[in-house]
Amino acid sequence: MPEASRDTGPAFPEPGKRNVLVTSALPYVNNIPHLGNIVGSVLSGDVFARYCRGRGINTLYVGGTDEYGTTTEAKALSEGCTPQQLCDKYRAIHEEIYKWFNLSFDIFGRTTTELQTTITQDIFLKLNKNGYLKEQSTTQLFCEAHQSFLADRFVEGECPSCAYLDARGDQCDLCGHLLDPLELKNPRCKVDGSAPVTKETNHVFWNWISCSQRWMPSSRRPLRTVTGPTLPRPLPQLWLKEGLEPRSITRDMRWGTKVPLPGYEEKVIYPWFDACIGYVSITACYTDQWEKWWRSPKDVQLYQFMGKDNVVFHSVIFPATQIGTRETWTKPHHLSATDYITYEGGKFSKSRGIGVFGDSARKTGIDSDIWRFYLIFHRPESGDTEFTWDSFISDNNNLLLKNLGNFVSRVLKFVNSQHCDSIVPDWTTYHEPSFDVFRDQIDKLLKRYNEELDAVKLRAGLSTILAISQQGNGFLQANKLDGNLAKNEPEKCAAVVGRAVNLVHLLAALLAPYMPKTADSINMQLGATPLLIPDRWTVDSIQPGHKIGKAEHLFRQIKPEKAQEWRKTFGSDEAKKVKEEEAALKAKKSAALKA
Ligand code: MET
Known part of the structure; x- marks a missing residue:
């Protein structure tokens, strides 16, 4: 399975092939990210980047920290340190968290670099030269x-x-x-x-108006697709319709990219002007041939992941800066935005100890793959979703353990048993028409999975995986795979085992973008090298005579009582209190407005 290019040298787009550049919104480093922040950008970007690599597509996944801005300045003031010290401190925390969540960035950079200054100032001066x-x-x-x-x-x-x-x-x-x-x-x-x-x-x-005039007649739809919540979509459209009022792009601050004009020594460039340029400068830190990725609109498709509040900056400001330079740029191809995830019905709040933050997810002792599964399964793709401990536990115990885990472990344990001695039997001598039906069903689901992931419907793709393992369980059930079958109909038994083992191999490939450690574990138990995600299920990636490793449990039962304990630790009562306070504030607001 092609992993992030970290260990193999920089990846470059190959002309004539499909090349995918993935970015996830660069988190501010003045706080600790909570589960909602994580799923919205970095985790979603990771799943998609892993999927692309799993399909054999040339992929680059760029992330990093967004370090400029007034919030950082204000927080540094309150913590009694310099903005740079504040960024260094929180950046280390972010890095640690993303490592734990197993995020496969090719590079995780930052915006406080020389290259960010050079590239931003260059774009700024080009807009100036072009009269904007x-x-x-x-x-x-x-x-x-x-x-x-x-x-x-x-x-x-x-x-x-x-x-x-x-x-x-x-x-x-x-x-x-x-x-x-x-x-x-x-x-x-x-x-x-x-x-x-x-x-x-x-x-x-x-002067946005002239930028938008350049833009609108030539391509009315600047983006192929925007997936995600309905809310942010109208905002960019509204901005465009109203013609984009001239907007100040300098600010009276010190903590930012210097304005490359005389008389602006005490000011900086508006942080949202250069935040998205961060993707470009971070790529430039990754390779000095960054233009291969960023100036190849014909060869590179840019997929960008973010929370809904970021959409307008990625769909209007960023492309407008690119267009304003009158140069060739790789422009956004697909924006995938998420709504918010609430914590037991309320808002996450670090200061009030409400909710699970990136650094505390591990304190539950639950593996990061389970968190990845849960978060994507509840990814707020079309409206807010809610994190609850009950659903967390029940998803683990039912969807993972009883469905997926049960299928994999039943098959592998059977191959380990005395009936097969860990060797995949010759399964090619026996055939039943129902096996073709089974293969076609899986094939259909595989096609659906690829279509869903190509359209960045990450949640749907995960449901399709569960539908596939459900089919697998049904197949074992229908053919009554057990010791009796092995004894009485050994050829049929071999035919069932061979197909099931191949399905386990396929499932590992499909699961890898979502649960990379689990996929690795399945492949290790299979004693097989990872499979690239195929177009069709050809049922031949594991051949008769192949020796598998030892079956191990993939998932563990979580006791339902844990919910109560975690609710206490992660401030669920406090969340309720905040909800009540907010309702009171709302009532006060409407009273104030009436008065
Ligand atoms: N820092 C922004 C946020 O966290 C995202 C910037 S993406 C270039 O909302």
């Missing part, structure tokens, strides 16, 4: 105490709409009103509490 950027004077809040313009998140004050005293610079948490910081009454600087003054300053504005 212009300077505009703006009025902003300035803190005289610490001599700095204040980004939205660094100001608080009274909401002009509902008079809530602690409204943030960009939005009021009580009434939801979207704000310009200049609208706040009695504004105060979040850093030192002093009252800011207003001051004029220049910013660079990006």
